[in-house]
Amino acid sequence: NAGVTQTPKFRVLKTGQSMTLLCAQDMNHEYMYWYRQDPGMGLRLIHYSVGEGTTAKGEVPDGYNVSRLKKQNFLLGLESAAPSQTSVYFCASSRRGTNTGELFFGEGSRLTVL
């Protein structure tokens, strides 16, 4: 049982380049989330999805887009990367709403924007 898998785990981009982070979960979870983690800021919610075909903005959505075309996948896109987007990105999923259970996290994707 793989749980939540993120790819790639590491990536270096130049300012203005685009990229997509892929999150895949094999637990048939309805809810999926993308967070970024920065020193002193904790984890901040970027976007989330409550089901296939749905997405919603979180705390810090600017500069990111997401898609949930398939229930098991949640993609995070950066159309034009900026140095401020250098961070560690975590994907998470949960069975239903978070008040009914825990979040399961991927191992993180470290992105550096030069």
Added chain:
Amino acid sequence: SQELEQSPQSLIVQEGKNLTINCTSSKTLYGLYWYKQKYGEGLIFLMMLQKGGEEKSHEKITAKLDEKKQQSSLHITASQPSHAGIYLCGADMALRAGNQFYFGTGTSLTVIP
């Protein structure tokens, strides 16, 4: 998230000592979760508290949620090097429509052998 404040930001303790980490919100929490993150890795769920006054324990870690459901504490008894890592509290704040799960700023714990 500014909605959840954790203290202290970092903690260095000698092995065998007890310690407490606090998580405070200005709003009522619908569910409070504690996670642990080992350096360079993802987050691991520790426990969830939902009822005011609730207390849960797992091995040497005890978490409590106060009666007003606005503050939680995580207490580690007789700390060990394996307890080192970043501890984060998280909560379903229900600030806007939908289920948004927010985290505190984290507490970095170092245990000196």
